[in-house]
Amino acid sequence: MTVISSSPTPLATRFGDVDALQQALRGADYLADRAVCVALFVALRLGQPLLLEGEAGVGKTEVGKALASATGARLVRLQCHEGIDVNQALYDWDYQRQLLAIRRAENGGPAGAGAASADLFGREFLLRRPLLEALESSEPTILLIDEIDRADDEFEAFLLELLSDFQVTIPELGTITAETRPVVLLTSNRTRELHDALKRRCLYEWIDYPTRERETEIVRTRVPDAPEQVVARVCDAVARLREQDLYKLPGVGETVTWAQTLLALGPAPLEETLFAVLKVREDVERVRRERLLDGV
Ligand SMILES: Nc1ncnc2c1ncn2[C@@H]1O[C@H](COP(=O)(O)OP(=O)(O)OP(=O)(O)O)[C@@H](O)[C@H]1O
Ligand SMILES: [Mg+2]
Structure with a gap:
């Protein structure tokens, strides 16, 4: 079994308890549900990486951005992609x-x-790439390894040393260990299963679509000028769409964009503004053909 060494990150002392963390994220316009806050709080305290999985647009990447904005910590982001290698990442x-x-x-x-x-x-x-930047950073740092499921197996294996020991090895220079442990957040859309070895080195949290109530609050926060009627209409419509068996369900980001769209256009039929929320042609056609948004 992998035993993860634990050592708090400098951000651990910023929040007395989970509520304080949740409030701080709220101050950065991120309305996290309690489960995410509990996992994040523990990740900060133990200094262990946190893997956030969830459907597209549920707010995974935003956790890192909001935490950085709430704490003033430096955000170092590594966007993963197919074929990413050590020379791009480290x-x-x-x-x-x-x-x-x-x-x-x-x-x-x-x-x-x-x-x-x-x-x-x-x-x-x-030349320091994001992983080395984060490991050698002397200020409080959040390392966001975004969309790890897009990288291939080899890269995932390469990350193991970093995730368990907060160190990396560069053949010409030797082993470099983080003196100040960065907060490490990984995100995955689950386009493929990640390896157990990687998962064992991380705490894990699945981010679900928000409840209708929380989504309403998110839209209010993100689109403060939207009248209450628009907020309610958009959230109802998105809830209706998420009940359907569509190719791509709308994420929270789409709900926010839909509210912004209706605000920009003024009163408009929802069917005319599906471009803001559905990104698959068949889904758009089906919603129109079956009149799925009638009555919203
Ligand atoms: N809990 C939340 N509070 C406030 N805004 C949120 C929340 N969740 C999502 N959002 C909004 O949704 C947008 C999309 O979120 P984000 O980019 O983090 O999703 P993601 O899960 O990383 O998506 P993808 O899988 O496509 O990368 C954010 O820019 C933000 O406006
Ligand atoms: Mg993302």
């Missing part, structure tokens, strides 16, 4: 500067021929 060498140094050395410049070859893979030529 470090790379500044080849141009290395080349210049070699030229200088060849011309008998200040670097000196002997020194150049030894130092070419030294700190001076190192």
Whole structure:
């Protein structure tokens, strides 16, 4: 079994209890449900990574942004994608500067021929990518590893050392360990199952669609100018759509955009504004054909 070493992050002391954390996120316009706050609170206290899974647009990425905004911590974001590798995520060498140094050395410049070859893979030529930035950051830092399910197996395996020991190994430099532990948040849309080895190194929370009540509050917060009638109409319509077997259900982001759309247009039939909320042609056609939003 993997035993995760625990050591609080600098942000741990900012919040006396879960309620305080929830309030702080609310202050950053993020209305988290209690379960997410409990998991996040413990992640800060134990200094363990937190994996947030959920459907598209339920507010996974926003957790990291809101926490950064609520605490003033630095947010370092690594957007994962197919084929992402160590050189994009951790470090790379500044080849141009290395080349210049070699030229200088060849011309008998200040670097000196002997020194150049030894130092070419030294700190001076190192380019820090997000993971290294976060590990070496001396200020409170949130490392958001976004959409880890888009990366491939190899990259996931590479992350294991970082997630369990907060350290990475760079062959030319050795092992680098975080002196100040960043808060590590990972998100996944669950387009594929993540490996057990990765999951075991993280606390885990599934973010669900919000209740009708919380979604109403979210829209009120995010679109403060929207009349109450628009807020209610949009939330009712989204709730109705989420009951259907659509290809892509609307996330919270879509609810917010729908309210903004209706605010911009003034009174408009919902069927005319589906572009704000449905992103699959068949879904749009079905909602119109079957008059699924009638009466909302
Ligand atoms: N709990 C919340 N409180 C306030 N706003 C929220 C909340 N959840 C979602 N939102 C709104 O929804 C938008 C989308 O959220 P976010 O980008 O975090 O979703 P996501 O789960 O990361 O989606 P994806 O899987 O597509 O990346 C945010 O910009 C924000 O406006
Ligand atoms: Mg996201």
